[in-house]
Amino acid sequence: MSDLKELVDRYIQIWNTPDDSARRALVADVFTEDGAFVDPFMEVAGVDAINAGIGAVLGQFAGLALTLLGEVDAHHGIARFRWQIAPEGGESIVEGSDVAVAEEGKLKAVYGFIDKMPAA
Template sequence: MDDIVTGYLATWNARPQERGRLLEEHFAPAVTYTDPLAQVRGRGELGSLIDGVQAQFPGFVFTPVGAPDAHHDQVRFQWGLGPEGVEPVVIGFDVVVLDGEGRVADVRGFLDKVPG
């Protein structure tokens, strides 16, 4: 469970040259991602979404908030986004569903705290 969250957040924090490997390792080829601001399908579109988030929040990092919870092939966890080492500016909650190989196949994201 912790490995899923660690790999997921590492992918969101990775620079483009490293992200492709992490997407292949941790996400299914046809991964779907839906949150209040975006809906994408496939590793390529997810990588482009991550590029956009990193451009919007330069220098910010994703970190785990609290402990993940899981059952069957699902993991839910809260994350923070902000400058490293300080209180997150954005806090969200994701539920990921895994494929048969333990990779993320579907993400349902929610935003709990967003700056005004």
């Protein structure tokens, strides 16, 4: 399942690409054309909508990076992994867990869960 782990690494890269056109190219490379991203705050489908949604989140957390927490656990085209958003070398601001479903070498859907979020 190393291919799926590599796909998750490329997915994480999307979240660390602030340039809109570069990020859109990555989204198109990593997700199926009708791929979806769903979490408690966003439900989008399609490359353009996924790119716009991630861009909006990046605007809220400018200067921070999304990184994996631990290893990717993957089998049968499904992966689960934990992540954090934090300043380099600093304490996490947001943490979560995602489940990704792959189809023919691309992500068909990513379902996100928030484990830690700053108070409003």
